[in-house]
Amino acid sequence: MLPLLTIAGSPATLALALLAFGAALGSIDVAMNIHAVEVERAAARPLMSGFHALFSIGGFAGSALMTALLSLQFGALPCTLICSVLMLIAMLAAWPRLLRAMPAADGPLFVLPHGSVLLLALLGAITFLVEGAMLDWGALLVIGAGLVSETQGGTGYIVFSIAMTIGRLGGDAVVARIGDRMTLLWGSLIAIAGFVVLLTAPVAAAAIGGFLLIGLGASNLVPVLFRRAARQTVMPTGLAVAAITTAGYAGVLIGPAGIGFIARVVGLPTAFWLLAALMGLVTLSARIVTRKDA
Numbered sequence: 001m002l003p004l005l006t007i008a009g010s011p012a013t014l015a016l017a018l019l020a021f022g023a024a025l026g027s028i029d030v031a032m033n034i035h036a037v038e039v040e041r042a043a044a045r046p047l048m049s050g051f052h053a054l055f056s057i058g059g060f061a062g063s064a065l066m067t068a069l070l071s072l073q074f075g076a077l078p079c080t081l082i083c084s085v086l087m088l089i090a091m092l093a094a095w096p097r098l099l100r101a102m103p104a105a106d107g108p109l110f111v112l113p114h115g116s117v118l119l120l121a122l123l124g125a126i127t128f129l130v131e132g133a134m135l136d137w138g139a140l141l142v143i144g145a146g147l148v149s150e151t152q153g154g155t156g157y158i159v160f161s162i163a164m165t166i167g168r169l170g171g172d173a174v175v176a177r178i179g180d181r182m183t184l185l186w187g188s189l190i191a192i193a194g195f196v197v198l199l200t201a202p203v204a205a206a207a208i209g210g211f212l213l214i215g216l217g218a219s220n221l222v223p224v225l226f227r228r229a230a231r232q233t234v235m236p237t238g239l240a241v242a243a244i245t246t247a248g249y250a251g252v253l254i255g256p257a258g259i260g261f262i263a264r265v266v267g268l269p270t271a272f273w274l275l276a277a278l279m280g281l282v283t284l285s286a287r288i289v290t291r292k293d294a
Contacts, residue, residue: 002084006076026249030242037230037237038099048223049171056165113243115234120225120289121247126278127221128248129255130191133275134160134214136256141268147204156198156211163215171220180224184286187224188279191217195276199269221282222248228289 001021008014032051040047062083069079113121138160139153148155175183191214198210229240262271 002087003077003080006080026245030238030245033226033241033245034238035099037226037241040227041230046172046175046227048227049168049175049220052223053165053168053171056161056168060161060165113235113240113247116232116289116291117229117235117240117243119285120229120232120240121243123282123285123289124222124225124244125247125251125255126281127218127225128251129259130214130218130275130279131164132252132256133259133272134211137259137263137268137271138211141198141272142204142207144268145201145207147201147207152204156208159208160211160215163212164219167216167219168223171223175220175224179290180228181286181290183220183224184282184290187217187219187221188282188286189217191221191279192276192283193217195272195279199272199276218279225289 001017001024004017005014005021008017036048036051065083065086066079069082070076074082135157138156142148142156143150143153171183178186194210194213194215194217196210197213198207201207201210225244226241229244230237232240235243259268259271259275262274
């Protein structure tokens with residue numbers, strides 16, 4: 001579907017292509033996380049953070065490749081065709097290594113999340129909301145505070161993204177050492193500390209330090225939430241993972257627009273203080289979602 005996005009001749013055909021592309025991408029996201037949960041369970045050691053780190057690295061690689069191809073004067077269609085071929089090669093390489101059998105889920109194909117899964121989905125939406133807000137509003141926050149120029153506004157998000165990736169690359173070792181509960185607790189507290197630094201920083205260097213802390217703190221929250229979805233007993237694993245993924249998409253899609261609305265009413269710094277308060281819900285819920293019977 002990717003090359004079709006570049007040749008759609010009308011808003012209607014582009015909308016249809018985007019709908020199909022988004023549906024396929026969303027399905028892959030759910031399937032990847034379910035598969036990752038089963039691989040981690042079979043390995044009997046934390047692996048989820050490393051998987052999500054490679055997701056971040058893939059995002060960097062894709063952006064860099066497209067930028068390089070476009071800078072070489074390739075057209076949009078040839079660029080996407082090259083990317084599609086590379087994706088096809090990756091899928092063919094992975095295919096023989098995928099698990100041959102997955103646990104079947106009894107019951108309906110779709111149910112509303114309930115019990116601890118509803119809380120996990122809410123925390124997932126909050127975490128994805130924070131990530132989306134850092135992308136969409138982080139630069140405007142530091143520019144508006146007069147800490148950096150417009151040309152340097154993206155520096156904070158770059159640092160945030162690098163911190164997220166580094167945090168996830170080392171996240172499995174951290175989780176193996178301190179456990180899911182402490183990872184959620186300390187990760188959310190570090191992210192909150194990052195918000196405090198960012199929102200009270202008198203100079204640009206301190207504000208960039210805030211981005212760094214938020215990235216490091218938030219980096220392993222989502223992987224832990226997916227792992228807890230696999231260990232809860234109130235819903236089948238597949239449905240629980242799908243619920244968290246859907247909530248995450250909602251956080252990314254709806255959240256930044258909501259932040260913009262709040263910022264229009266009370267100002268962008270206040271909106272970011274609200275994000276810090278929402279992250280506090282992760283801190284307060286760490287014990288609940290990591291109970292053995294959750």
